[in-house]
Amino acid sequence: MRIREVVLPAADPAAAAAFHPEAYGSTRVRFDSGPAVCSHFAVNVGQFDAAVAWARGQAELIEEDVPFEAWRARAAYYFDPVGNLVELIARERVPGSELLIEVSEVGLPVAEVGAAVDFLEAELDLPHFSGDRANFSAVGDDHGLFILVPVGRPWLFTDRPASDAPVRVTIEGPAARELRIPGSEHAIEVASN
Numbered sequence: 001m002r003i004r005e006v007v008l009p010a011a012d013p014a015a016a017a018a019f020h021p022e023a024y025g026s027t028r029v030r031f032d033s034g035p036a037v038c039s040h041f042a043v044n045v046g047q048f049d050a051a052v053a054w055a056r057g058q059a060e061l062i063e064e065d066v067p068f069e070a071w072r073a074r075a076a077y078y079f080d081p082v083g084n085l086v087e088l089i090a091r092e093r094v095p096g097s098e099l100l101i102e103v104s105e106v107g108l109p110v111a112e113v114g115a116a117v118d119f120l121e122a123e124l125d126l127p128h129f130s131g132d133r134a135n136f137s138a139v140g141d142d143h144g145l146f147i148l149v150p151v152g153r154p155w156l157f158t159d160r161p162a163s164d165a166p167v168r169v170t171i172e173g174p175a176a177r178e179l180r181i182p183g184s185e186h187a188i189e190v191a192s193n
Contacts (some may be wrong), residue, residue: 006167011027012081034166039167042046045149062078104142107147107148110150110181113135116137120139136149166185
């Protein structure tokens with residue numbers, strides 16, 4: 001799955017936009033007025049050490065080098081100025097020399113993880129990548145994953161709860177349409193490729 005754009009809620013969209021690059025590789029990240037919440041997204045990087053050094057120049061890192069052996073990846077985490085949890089992740093199955101390749105994960109907190117997974121598998125033909133379909137599931141592939149967690153569950157490495165504030169994600173697909181994730185106000189727009 002390829003993620004073209006992510007739109008996250010922010011109490012101060014201008015501060016969020018000023019902090020983030022206009023695009024993370026092939027993916028644009030934007031911010032709309034909304035509540036002050038902690039949303040989560042991850043960026044595939046081609047040069048992990050250089051990407052961590054770049055992040056360290058603008059934020060205090062929460063975690064600097066977390067191995068995810070089952071995912072064949074390593075990651076670093078930090079907060080942006082409005083409280084979003086940003087992850088930089090280098091995946092063995094996503095080769096590339098670019099510093100920032102693409103947004104590869106978007107957190108979608110939902111009322112019931114299993115129902116949301118079933119919906120994404122059926123409606124978008126996305127494979128279940130990892131997780132227990134109850135407390136955590138990743139759906140998609142190494143280039144693009146929806147991270148489904150229960151509303152209120154703390155994001156990994158933090159005490160900040162996953163919020164039900166709506167997130168909008170645009171992905172590439174065969175036919176243009178818009179979907180709402182069950183148990184949430186999250187919207188997925190499919191843009192024909």
